[in-house]
Amino acid sequence: MITGIIGAMEIEIAELKESMEDITQEEISSIIYYKGKIHGKDVVVAKSGVGKVHAAVCTQTMIIKYSPNLIINTGVAGSLNSKLDIADLVISDFVVEHDMDTSGLGDPLGLISGLDIIKIPVASHVIDKIKTAASFIKDTNTYIGTIATGDQFICSAEKKNHIVDNFDALCAEMEGAAIGHVCYLNHIDFCIVRAMSDKADGSAHMDFPSFVKVAAKKSTELIHNYLKSL
Template identity: 40%
Template sequence: MTGIIGAMDEEIAKLQSLMDIEKTGKIGGMEFFLGQLEGKGIVLVKCGIGKVNAALCAQTLIDKFSAVKIIFTGVAGAADPELDIGDVVIASDTMYHDVDAGAFGYLRGQIPRLPVRAFPADPDLIAAAKRAAEDTVGSRVFIGRILTGDQFIANKEEALRLGSELNGLCLEMEGAGVGQVCYYYSIPYLLIRCISDKADGTAPKDFRSFCQQAADTAARIICGILRHT
């Protein structure tokens, strides 16, 4: 069973319309949709915004639905000047940008007493996503680190500074929470983000419309991943 997560309704609506829903259920305030997509068993869920919601959702997918891999989809703000609105970023790994235990000798982004600083995404899922994304959106597909924090970064200088210091391509609020849970359980995971803004306060005027466009793109990519894994 593959778990597929989005933080907002707009990020899962397209996938929900494409899948054959066999059963629904609520756990911890989250509604889970069980069914088939591209001939594969999936569980689709909206986790809500933020790291704790995302981690709780990933844990629930593992504990209650025996998920063997987890894919997170949604939008993000650019942290690299090369990225433009509509570009697709596939995570090579995820890392927190708002964790700092440097006073105890840890690198920024590293959880104390955890041996890793970043949580690697699954290589097979990355390869499948790259192939599916290139078939969907062409050349504007990037693979690299995605940075997570419980902050909406709307300052361009701050976004670019974080991207430069932590070697990240984009900023969002959930991914590393999923990555950390999957790291603990050795569950393959992947994060796919569509760039919604340049982290400078100038998101598309019709953000809801853009989210729909981004969700459509992500849905096609996820269908491609399911076909090839």
């Protein structure tokens, strides 16, 4: 079994790369793929870059080149729910592209053309395994719910409320649903794991770099726990 792990930023995958053994690397389309083992399990790790296009290119290449059985997208996100605090974890049961909008043609907001669905589902057996891995992380609340993705850094209450009202999402980020979209097309299991780095309303602007470090550490710890369990 090969587990693919994608992070958008270096801080989201740096510790995972340092943990790898028997590591080799290959650059394809300006993205470097690191293949090796973590806790004796076969993995391929990549930094996609920020945004949906980078994430989609990275995911499709990883599937074609390395044939992973599961792709996990790890990283940070902005909370859309008051119950989520900094560094709390969200595990996706669905992902949605909140900036997908063909409503001018009479479609529901978020409908993905060609798939004819709004929310892309995550396999229940994958959710269960990731949830178990999260349960070993101390002093951290874990939630399961919809993760919203768009090519926007959400930093206003107005946009935050728009996403919550239309998609009932717990958090927002910029890659997860693109990864889920590609995996869905390829019939590959996936899951998005996000640790909260901010409140997505601009309130944590000055502390964001510090919060990202804390949040990234939490999501990385979850990945380690998951790989140990395999």
